[in-house]
Structure formats: C-alpha cells, structure tokens
Amino acid sequence: MNSGVKMENIDGTQNNGSSGRIIGRNVTELRYRTPYNEDVFLGEILIAENDENDRRFLLRVFDIEYGAEASSHDWPERTAGNMLVMEQSNHSFELHDKDRRLFKVGVCSPLGYIVNTTEFRKPKTIPPHFSRIRKANKDDYTVLRQFMGDIIIGDLRSGEQVVPFNVGVRGMDFPSHIGIFATTGMGKSNLMKRLAVAVMESGRHGLLILDPHGEYFDGGKAEHRGLNHHPLAKDRLVVFSARDLKGAVGGYNKIKISAQEIEIEDLMQLYDFSDAQRDAFNSAKRIYHENWLMALLEGEIEDLVIDLVGTFEGSIGVIKRRLMNLFRSKILTKDKTISISDQVYDALVNGKVVLVDTSNMGEAEELLVSIVLARAVFERNKRTFADPEEFKKLPEFLITMEEAQRVLSRIAPGGRNNIFATIAREGRKFKTGLCAISQQPKLIDEEIISQFNTLFILGLADKGDRNVLRDSAKQDVSQLSNEIQMLMPGEALIASPFTPFAIPVKIHLYEDFIGSLNQNRGAQNNSSKTEMKNDEDVDRNLGEKKIDDGFF
Amino acid sequence: MVGAALNMIDQQLNKQLKDTITFIKALLDEESDTIIDESDSDEFNSITFKNSITKDSFHTFKISNDKFRLAAVDGGSQRILNGGSFIVGGYRAGALIFNGQKIETEELSPAVKIQSISFNNRKELYSESFKQLIGEPPSDYPRELMLVLQRLRTFEEWSVAARLVDQLGRGDFILVDGSLKASINKQDILFQRIMSQALEKGIHFVGISKRSTLRFHHAPLIQYIKQKGEGLFGKAQPWFCEIPDEMGHNQLFGNRYVAKFHPMTPFVFRTDINRYDDVEPSEVFGKIAQYCSDATYLGYPYPLAYIHNKVVINRALIDDIAYRLEAIALEHDISGYNWELLFQNFHDILDKNI
Secondary structure (H helix, E strand, O other), rough: OOOOOEEEEEOEEEEEEEEEEEEEEOOOEEEEEOOOOOOOOOOOEEEEEEEOOOEEEEEEEEEEEEEOOOOOOHHHHHHHHHHHHHHHHHOOOOOOHHHHHEEEEEEEEEEEEOOOEEEEOOOOOOOOOOOEEHHHHHHHHHHHHHHHHEEEEEEEEEEEEEEEEEEEEHHHHHHEEEEEEOOOOOOOOHHHHHHHHHHHOOEEEEEEEEOOOOOOOOOOOOOOOOOHOOHHHHHHEEEOOOOOOOOOOOOEOOOOOHHHHHHHHHHHHHOOOHHHHHHHHHHHHHHHHHHHHHHHHHHHHHHHHHHHOOOOHHHHHHHHHHHHHOOOOOOOOOOOOOOHHHHHEEEEEEEEEEEOOOOOOOHHHHHHHHHHHHHHHHHHHHHHOOOHHHHHHOOOOEEOOOOOOOHOOOOOHHHHHHHHHHHHHHHHHHHHHEEEEEHHHHHHOHHHHHOOOOOEOOOOOOHHHHHHHHHOOOOOOOHHHHHHHHOOOOOOEOOOOOOOOOOEEEOHHHHHHHHHHHHHHHHHHHHOOOOOOHHHHHHHHHHHHHHHHHHO | HHHHHEEEHHHHEEEEEEEHHHHHHHHHHHHOOOOEEEOOOOOOOOEEEEOOOOHOOOOOOOOOOOOOOOHHOOOOOOOOEEOOOOOEEEEEEEEEEEEEEEEEEEEEEEEEEEEEEEOOOOOHHHHHHHHHHHHOOOOOOOOHHHHHHHHHHHHHHHHHHHHHHHHHOOOOOEEEEEOOEEOOOOHHHHHHHHHHHHHHHEEEEEEEEOOOOOOOOOOHHHHOOOOOOHHHOOOOOOEEEOOOOOOOOOOEEEEEEEOOOOOOOOEEEEEEEOOOOOHHHHHHHHHHOOOOEEOOOOOOOHHHHOOOOOOOOOOOHHHHHHHHHHHHHHHOOHHHHHHHHHHHOHHHHHHOOO
16 A cells, blocks of 8 residues: 555656546446646556555556536536637636646556455456555556566556566467557567567577568668577577578578478469369379479470360469469479478477568469468477377477468458468467468458457557457457557557456567667676677677576 | 317417516616615615716726735535424635735635524524624524524625735735625624725725626616626726715615626626725726636636635535434434434425426
C-alpha cells in the first residue's frame, strides 16, 4: 500500500502518489477521476490501491473522457458557446479554477491484481470505492517478470512512456505459432529482425526466415542494419541466397534445390492444376520415380505423351510451360547430393537462425522454395516424433512466412491442405511453429488464424483487420480497439495465453539495438585487460557473455 | 361521443393557452408611472415609488484593471426529513475572498448545521438566532417551519458578511447574494450596523440579485430595463441603469441599479450598492465587472457563482445526512419500521411511478 508515500517511478523520477480516485463502474471496466492538467494516455498502466487491503490492481487506460463539475450535461456546450461569442467579438474571457471545475475521466480495463508482492491474479473483484490511482512503478512491474520469455524483443510500454522493463516471448512457445500483423511502415520487419537476433542470442531455438524482400540480411538499405550486423551472426546465422550477398560475416550458401527434394504436392500449392494434369504428374512419378520432375521439365512432349499413357499433349504442354517458367533462375539441380533441406534442418536443430533470401526470385519460385523447406522441416520433425528420445532433444522451430495471406487464405492454392495450413494445425505437436507475417490478417482463414497463440498486433489501419484479431486473440482485446488504432510505428500489443493480459510493448529499434551492442562491445574492449586478437575473438567473447550471463 | 368530449377539452385548453399569452403580452407592453419593490415576506409591505427612469438613467462604464480583494457570501438550506409536525433541516453559509482573480481564502461557516424545527420550538429557535445576530429579540417570528429554516440560513449569511467586514480593508468589495433591503422586522438594525462599518473601513458592500421582484404594475422591471439598455447601447456594451431613489425609506440600505456586467452577456442583474457609499457607481460596476468574464457565468460575478455552488446542499448530501440520521436512530432503539412510519410520504411513491 502506498498511503501518500513518495515512491520512485520506473524512470527514476519521484512518484508523488495519487493522481486520481476510482469513481466506479464494474469488474470489467473501472473509471477514475484525475485532475484536468494530469496527462493520461491510452494504454497507460496504472495502479489502484487502498488502505483496506494489500491488493494492488493493475489497470490499463482504454479511453479518456472529459469531466466537469457541473450538474447539467450541457455545461460544456454553453461554456464553449460563450467562448466563441467572446472570441468573435474580440473580448477576453477566463475560465476560473480549472483545477476544481475541470477533470478527466480515465476509463480502464482491470488487468489483474497483485497480492503478496509476487502473486498475480485475474481481476475477479473490484478495488474498494475511491481507491487511489497512481502510475505504476518498478515494484509493480516486477510481478510481470515471471511471464516474460527468453526471446526479448522490446520494452514494456505504458501509454507513451517506454518502461525499462524487457518484454519477450518464450521460445518454448514457438510451436504454438506466432502472428505478426501490421500495416506497412508500422514495424513488422524491425520486429522480425529483433526477434531473429533474440533467437540467435538464445541459441536454444531454430528459426527459419523466408525473406522474399531481401531486407533481413543487411537491412536492405544503407541506413538500415540487418542480421549480418549482429556480433553473433558469424556463428549463429546461416544464410542461403540466390543473389550475390556482400560482406556476409559467416559466408552464405547459394540456394540450390535438388529435383528430388520437390514433391508433387509442392507444385499443387503453387498452381491450380486440372485433374488431367494431376494425373500426368502422378503418372510421371510412377514411371520416372525420383527423376519425375526433370523428366517433365526436360523431356520432349512427343516422348512424354508416349510414356504417360492416356495423357494429352495439351496437358503436358501446360505442365512443361509452368515448370520452365518456375525454374528460370536455375535454382534447380539434378545433383542428388545437394540438399538445401538437409542443410537448413541441421542448422535449425543446432539452434541457429536460417535466413533464406529469395528476393531475386519470381513469386512462384520463391513460394516453391518456401514450401519445400517448410514441408521438409515439418516432415523431418514429424518423423523424429516417432523416436521420443530424439524428439525430446529437438529444439523448438519457428518458420516465418511473409505475406502469409498468400498461403493461409481459404482460396490459396492447395487450400487448407497446403503445408503452411498443415503446420498451423498440426505443428504444435511436432515442435514446428509458424510465424505468419501479414498486413491483411482479415484475408487469412479464420480457422487457421485461431491456431496462432501469440499475436503481435502492431498499428493496423483497417478496421476489418483489427476486428479479425480481436476475435482470434487469446486475450480479450475488445477494449483495446482505440489503443490498437493509435499504435505508433514500433509499438505493439502482444496477446498470448502465456501472459495474464495483452502486453503493451515498444519494440527495440533494431538499428539502435545493434548500435548499443557495438557500444557495449567498445566499452568492454576499453575496460578489458585481455587483448583481443581480432574481431572474431571479440564477437565470440560477446556472444558467450550474452548467453551465459543473461545479457538481459 | 368520446371523440367529441376530447375535442371539447382540447378547445378549452387552447383557449386557456391563448389567454395566458394575452396576459404575458399585456405585461410586456405595460408601462406604469410607479415602480414596486415587492416584499417577499409578510412582515413588510411592498415599496412603491415613482417611475422616473429615463434615458439619463442609463450609463456605460469601463471594466477596471485595478487590484483589490473581493469577497462573496452565499448560503444554502434544505429540508432533510419531513415529519409533518417537525422538519429536520440543514443549512450553511460560506464566503471566499478573491484577490486578483485567485482565491485567497475560503470559509464555510460551518460545514452544515443540522436543525430540528417543530411547531413547538420554532419561536425559541428563531428568537435565539435572531438575538445572537441582531442583539435584541425579534418582534415577530415566521409560522412556517421551512421559513424558519431559511431565516436561520439568512442569519448565518449575514453573520459571515459581518465577519468579512472585519477582515477586509479600503477599496475591497463584499458581494452578497440578494438585495440590500430589510425584509425582516428589525433587520434594518443589522444592516445599519454593517453598512456603517463597511463605509468606515472603505469597503464597498454590494448585493446582487439573481431574481428580482422589482416590477411595474404587473410587469417585471428588469426585462424592461434590459430592453431599454440594449436599445440605447446595442448588445455589446456593459452598462447600468439607476433605479429611482427612495432613500428615505427605512427598509432600503442600497442604491438600486440594474447592471449588465459584461458586454456579451444576455443577463442583467439588480444590483444594490451600500447607500452610504459615495463612490461613483461606474467605478463600482467597473470593478465588479472584472470578475464577470468567466466563460460559464458570463456577466455574473464568478466569486458569487463559486460560493453558491460551494454552499448548495445537494441531493447527495441530503441523502448522506438522512442515512446517517437513520443509522444513529437505530443505535438509539428507534426501529427501522418506526423510522419509516415517521417520515413516510405517499408523494414519494406517486413520484416514483410517473
């Protein structure tokens, strides 16, 4: 309890105690009065407390209203009318005693209450009448520590204030899937980069990033930073790319997919093939076995018509044209010894971040790479599941998919049976999570989106998109519509069943974060008596320290 | 049959409505050579005097920037319980002093006084309070219990006003809610004393009435004067109008005016200035007008509005006091049943079912 005692705010300033008093409402909505000159912001986290018991209620402001000491409801209209009249006639006027006559009403959702300092309970009761309201401080946030995971992505946000309290998700929850939803420019890529390096720093989970925009390796622009700039990139980042990459600290691999790695079902997820064309694929597989794809791609139509009995020339022509179009960038190889799937899987098993840069590919080709890899990872984990001992050793995997509505909508090729939809439905059991990134969540199949346990909700301009998230979030975010609408770039809400309420967060700006790492590295260099022989040593040293000592 | 009857009722109502408007129109058109300052008590008759309002009675004034202190006094009273043969009332009076648009001091005197008034104790109660304030016993006392309560509040207000005279100094103002006309027997003794003391200390004592009983024969005078003032000065000028002088009258302790304190306000107020004060009325109005530009109470002195809101006994307070009284009654073995029996009123039931 804090009966008028001065306390320290989270930012070190003095908390002068009460900034308001509860005035009523009910168990799902609390309203409080605060002086008119007291700043109140949407999303602000406050404490309601009293002298009658030791419960501290955590509240979140979800609306702000005007209040006035007037018994008639039209008082503001009349007063404003007088002001207008006086302005129009160039007369001065006052509004005396604003402190007494005017106030604000903060409308809050009770998030829960703290008892015995460390126990957090759902708000099944209400604070006593006229409980004091104050801003939350360090002590109040401490109780949330138990809900924060090892994958740190930002700091807690209270209204407009960023609280130096790390917010993260649990890597062990990756298989329960993650959704990242935001309008363009609201910080999806920044969040992904921050998430990726958190996984690198953790070293305990596998993350597969499919990057069709080429923005994660080096940031895409000169002023941006990418995963390659992180000190741990050399050891923890494995890069595949079909384009040339400069300055990759750990080198990179050219994307090459062996024809044997592609299954018929992969192609079905790219195009709508007719029944006759599907039959042709199946016939080819039956006749050419593992060489079916190259045979269709390189064989002469006349020969194929003979081999694939009952298949018309027209069907084969369509198949050949699509395949030729698909493999224009020559990522396909006949070399059976090459397997990108194996390399990717091995890296993931070793707790690394795998970046697959498909930015110079056509959309179908990029999707094919994504599908092949996602399926390969999922199938391998599924097979390992049969061996409990081996399965236990597997880390949790997360596969990211940009523009996820392309593959997770009802009308996506392959429909509900495409590999991404399958992972969304079944991946949890096999330690394979999907991280869907989209600016149009309303286009994603409702049943699929309901599988995403953790939602990162960033600024979304479209009401339809917000409504979809409201309905599918594992926290009740129905009262947060105003806040979601007002989210600034980099601000987010994390709704998941693993936290007691949707956590407001300010995602670390990736460039600042990398900058701070370099500063730390510089400081460490200056203070350390040990001579580092080269950058490699410095990086390794920093990486070890972060992992072992708990950097955050 | 029923339709015809309803039609007849409607016609009757229509006729009554038209008669009402005819009556009001006649009032508005009325001009009379006499003005009546209506008495609001049985203890005095109304004062009638010659209507000599002319164009020359109207003057404009400039809003002053001078610094001075301005005190405002008001009171509030309400019946809390009604036992038929007795009432339990609450009353209080308060004051505050503004200095340069800011509150300097604020006094409530006291928070709320609770008083049981019955047909048996009303005379004694009244006499005691009267004597305490005026120094001698009253020559009469009110018969109605509610009027006794209102008088107790009035005494409290004047008691506060008298204390303010002690606290303030030359050039300061005391504003009271209402006129400076004695409407209670022997109240003139008190007024005489306070006005003289105020004059002695150089304090301007002013009464401002939210509602006025000044009238022509039947017609309200204030509206008439407002119309005339706006006709003369337009709608964007502060002005005041001097009401004809009848200073020989022993009830009147103020020179009476009607004033428009802010250029843009639609409201004008009867304003009485201590009759012994020889300061130019335009100076008094200019200074009061300094406090009349609050956007909510445009044209009315903000300190009076403030103290009015502060001392008013509202529903919530009445309910709180009534609840506490009942709780104490239970502690003193008055059963809830008897308590309800004592104060039940079938009007409450009727009102709840409208």
